[in-house]
Amino acid sequence: MDNQQQVNKAMVKKGFVQAALTAATIATFLASGTENASAHHGWSEYNNEQTLNLSGEIQNISYGNPHTTIEVKTDDNKVWQAVLAPPARMQRRGLAQGALQVGQRVRLVGYPHRSDTNEMRAERITIGKQTVELR
Structure with a gap:
């Protein structure tokens, strides 16, 4: 594998990691918002x-x-x-x-x-x- 292929592979891996972190952050935010909303009474x-x-x-x-x-x-x-x-x-x-x-x-x-x-x-x-x- 040449250097360009290694760089491309590393960039793809980094993109997947960033996407997973973003998804986890959004899921945590939504879960905490749901908890607060359900705890609130009218x-x-x-x-x-x-x-x-x-x-x-x-x-x-x-x-x-x-x-x-x-x-x-x-x-x-x-x-x-x-x-x-x-x-x-x-x-x-x-x-x-x-x-x-x-x-x-x-x-x-x-x-x-x-x-x-x-x-x-x-x-x-x-x-x-x-x-x-x-x-």
Whole structure:
């Protein structure tokens, strides 16, 4: 096999490897997008005719997509799972990722979940003097 044939063979092999890597990357992207989409539940699961006004202390924070969530313990010792906005939206609206801290007091306005009595969709969060609209 002469040099030109070896170069051609190497180029073909490199092309196959690049195509396989591209296909694997696309498959991984699609699989992760499908997982996030299936984990997201619709807003119809929340009763937007019943407004909740809660105050309490943040017990836990989970930043991630599709939504940031916090656990808030109210003064009557009930722990609520509050679904907030996606992290990027909260940052655009002035609530940086580090702004929420465990132990911090917050006020939430939102809607209760229709079947999970400890979950709410937060429309607004107030931390100290800062109020952020989440939707």
